[in-house]
Amino acid sequence: MEQEHFDPDFQEIYEQYIRTEKEESSEIYRDMAAEISLPKRHIRRWWIPAAAAVFLMLITGTWALTSDKSPFRTKPKYTQAEVRESLQKTIRALSIYSKTVRKEFSQVEDLTAMSNAIKPSKKIPAPVNQKSDLNTTKNLIP
């Protein structure tokens, strides 16, 4: 190595110093060389934030489309089977109710019949007015 202008008395020791320093730093570098490989790690890990973002989007999207509290919900609140079951129940209840209603009505018809029976169909003759009879000349005994 060119060491121009350096004191010739120390030339040798200076070169030795440089060798020692280089050896020392090389030794330390060898110990930690594996730790200084940032670009590799950087390349390997670039997908981590992307994957995290996709995962978050999936979670948020699922919640938005399915949650009862979400304003963006598109999934029907009830399944077809649930709706069918509910309708069947309603129809069954309605038919039972209609039977009851019919029964009630039939009773009402009976009552009507009874009331009709009770109710005079002709006009009840008015009672004979004694006073008027007295006033008539027909009933006068000759």
Next chain:
Amino acid sequence: MHQKAFLDLIEPLKPRLFGFAFRMLRSREDAKDALQELMMKLWNNRNTLETKGNIKTYCFTVLYHDCIDRLRKQNRFRLVTGSDLMEIRDSTAVEKDFENSDLIRQIRVAMDNLPPKQKVILELRDFQDFDYEEIAKMMDMTVNAVRVTVARSRASISEKMKKEISYGTGTF
């Protein structure tokens, strides 16, 4: 630029870049962080990397600026003492059975106590073997100014060495 092409381009430079950062920051963790940050910057600009000219020069320039920023943030433009370096030495245990260990330690102290710009220029010249022209481009200086700085830095180090020896602390 594909990953393989990028790594083929950068991988051979990494040990030297790490050495540069380590000597600038004097901390393996900080040097590692600086190098990682540089790698990220390079990766993010990989599509324009080929237009930057000399990749090696570009990498060292970016790393130099990052190291200076780190030192400023840590307020680490301070004098490095012999005991600081003893700690570094003991922890790394590189210097075994070294005859001139004291003198090398003194050079290290002198080097670390140079003004940051001088230290960087000397590092680029003596450790990384850059031309004066390349250093001038990187540091935004004239070639002559770089030559003068290198000579001055070396003179400063040898001066300190001589002082140490005259005080009887060296073993030279």
